[in-house]
Amino acid sequence: xxxxxxxxxxxSLVLLVVLLSMALSMGGFGFTIPPHxxxxxxxxxxxxxxxxxxxxxxxxxxxxxxxxxxVWDYRGLDTLFETSVMFIAIVGALAISRGASExxxxxxxxxxxxxxxxxxxxRITIAMILAVAAxxxxxGHLTPGGGFQGGATIAVVPMLLIIIFSLYLFSKMMTVYKAxxxxxxxxxxxxxxxxxxxxxxxxxGGSAYIFQNQxxxxxxxxxxxxxxxxxxxxxxxxxxIFEAFAVAFGFAALLILFTxxxxxxxxxxxxxx
Amino acid sequence: xxxxxxLFNIVILSMIMNTALALYGIFTRPSxxxxxxxxxxxSDTINTWVIIIGFRHAVPNPIPPVVIEAPTPQYLKQFVxxxxxxxxxxxxxxxxxxxxxxxxFLMFTTLQIYRIYGTTDVRKISRLRG
Numbered sequence: 001x002x003x004x005x006x007x008x009x010x011x012s013l014v015l016l017v018v019l020l021s022m023a024l025s026m027g028g029f030g031f032t033i034p035p036h037x038x039x040x041x042x043x044x045x046x047x048x049x050x051x052x053x054x055x056x057x058x059x060x061x062x063x064x065x066x067x068x069x070x071v072w073d074y075r076g077l078d079t080l081f082e083t084s085v086m087f088i089a090i091v092g093a094l095a096i097s098r099g100a101s102e103x104x105x106x107x108x109x110x111x112x113x114x115x116x117x118x119x120x121x122x123r124i125t126i127a128m129i130l131a132v133a134a135x136x137x138x139x140g141h142l143t144p145g146g147g148f149q150g151g152a153t154i155a156v157v158p159m160l161l162i163i164i165f166s167l168y169l170f171s172k173m174m175t176v177y178k179a180x181x182x183x184x185x186x187x188x189x190x191x192x193x194x195x196x197x198x199x200x201x202x203x204x205g206g207s208a209y210i211f212q213n214q215x216x217x218x219x220x221x222x223x224x225x226x227x228x229x230x231x232x233x234x235x236x237x238x239x240x241i242f243e244a245f246a247v248a249f250g251f252a253a254l255l256i257l258f259t260x261x262x263x264x265x266x267x268x269x270x271x272x273x
Numbered sequence: 274x275x276x277x278x279x280l281f282n283i284v285i286l287s288m289i290m291n292t293a294l295a296l297y298g299i300f301t302r303p304s305x306x307x308x309x310x311x312x313x314x315x316s317d318t319i320n321t322w323v324i325i326i327g328f329r330h331a332v333p334n335p336i337p338p339v340v341i342e343a344p345t346p347q348y349l350k351q352f353v354x355x356x357x358x359x360x361x362x363x364x365x366x367x368x369x370x371x372x373x374x375x376x377x378f379l380m381f382t383t384l385q386i387y388r389i390y391g392t393t394d395v396r397k398i399s400r401l402r403g
Contacts, residue, residue: 021286035328070360071366
């Protein structure tokens with residue numbers, strides 16, 4: 001591969017993009033993009049996501065954030081199953097790096113982590129990161145964001161702790177076993193907050209609705225969608241909190257496994273044979 | 274020819290081109306790590322593309338509202354006239370999580386291949402025996 005041919009390829013690709021988009025914007029294909037309207041399905045979602053009108057009141061999901069409503073309510077705990085897929089990935093990672101336990105980290109080197117400046121700044125930023133993550137997770141039913149995004153933001157904290165304060169210090173706070181256990185507790189919390197209304201309904205005798213878009217006329221028990229004038233979104237708030245918890249600890253377990261010292265891992269692999 | 278339409282078309286066609294370049298990277302680079310980097314570029318481009326399918330050009334283009342108190346029906350009617358399609362965004366949210374899980378597993382497998390064989394070059398790995 002020579003240099004002139006690289007330049008020729010780049011120029012031809014750029015020309016292709018510009019000329020094709022000129023043809024498209026002049027109406028060469030009989031239609032213009034971007035469209036000015038959305039599909040009927042989208043209009044249905046937007047109408048029923050949060051509506052106190054008489055017509056839509058009983059089929060509304062009662063959450064101003066349409067994406068969160070679709071992910072939890074319309075698709076029925078979809079995020080629980082997609083988090084389970086991530087759980088399977090963690091199981092795979094644990095199986096591959098079997099034998100890697102924190103007990104092997106006993107012989108810690110004398111000088112740990114980065115300099116004092118980096119450590120002090122990290123201590124300040126960790127509080128800020130946690131505040132932003134809590135805001136994303138707790139406002140998941142109001143603004144773009146939600147449980148998974150909040151949990152992924154919290155997962156930046158263990159990453160910073162491992163890189164700046166070293167894995168030796170972090171493994172004293174959190175082990176892989178503890179992180180996976182806490183993650184399972186988060187997943188169980190989602191399941192429990194699903195059934196909490198059912199338990200209340202069984203105690204008082206009656207029927208309950210889990211999601212706000214289930215038939216509410218025939219059942220009396222359910223978590224409140226809003227207390228005047230604050231919007232709560234029913235079970236969405238609980239779901240988002242537990243989801244953030246589960247995702248954060250799942251990432252913590254994976255980060256510990258990723259940053260395990262290479263010489264110890266090599267010893268484990270050679271020892272097996 | 275509208276300028277907005279032209280710029281929008283450039284974005285979409287660049288994404289198609291980006292997809293093609295990422296596929297080229299997946300097929301031709303010998304290193305497994307570079308293949309994984311190309312795969313992430315590929316999946317991110319497809320995700321952005323799916324979000325753009327739900328885009329709507331409303332005039333005037335609204336700023337996304339933050340609803341804390343219960344909105345009035347009149348406000349909602351206005352909102353439905355101008356909001357974008359939320360379904361592609363929800364689909365992409367799922368796709369990102371699944372893609373992340375697949376990526377993590379691929380990275381762990383590559384790390385293990387490097388630990389055992391000492392290389393991530395597919396040409397050398399395919400020649401190994403035992």
